[in-house]
Amino acid sequence: MHVAYLATTLLAAALTGSAAVANLIGHSYPKAQADLVHVDHKWIVPFGLLLGAGAAGLLAGIAVPTLGLLAAAGLVLYFLGALAAHLRARALSLAPWSLYFLTCTAALVTTLLYR
Incomplete structure (x- = not known):
C-alpha cells in the first residue's frame, strides 16, 4: 500500500505542480x-497559487499525514469547482480535467487507506 500511496501522491503533486507553474508564468493554456469557461484572467494567478499550495501540501503530507490529507481533499474540491465552471459554460471537453481530478482523487483515496 505504501508504494501506491507514494505513486499517486507524487503523480498528483507533479501534475498539479506543473499546472501551477503554467498558471503562474502566464502560459497560453490556462x-x-x-476564456473557454468565461473566467476573468485575474483569477489565473490565484488559481495557480492554490494548485501550487496543493502540490506542496501533498509532498509535505509524506512527512505530516494530516497535511497531505487536507491537500488532497482541497485539490479534489478545486477540481470539482473546475467541473462546475466547465458545465456552466457548456465546455464539455473534459479529458484534461479528468486526468487531474482522477489523479487527485486517487491520491486522496490512497492517503485515506494508507494512513
Whole structure:
C-alpha cells in the first residue's frame, strides 16, 4: 500500500505542480481555458497559487499525514469547482480535467487507506 500511496501522491503533486507553474508564468493554456469557461484572467494567478499550495501540501503530507490529507481533499474540491465552471459554460471537453481530478482523487483515496 505504501508504494501506491507514494505513486499517486507524487503523480498528483507533479501534475498539479506543473499546472501551477503554467498558471503562474502566464502560459497560453490556462488563459485559453479561462476564456473557454468565461473566467476573468485575474483569477489565473490565484488559481495557480492554490494548485501550487496543493502540490506542496501533498509532498509535505509524506512527512505530516494530516497535511497531505487536507491537500488532497482541497485539490479534489478545486477540481470539482473546475467541473462546475466547465458545465456552466457548456465546455464539455473534459479529458484534461479528468486526468487531474482522477489523479487527485486517487491520491486522496490512497492517503485515506494508507494512513
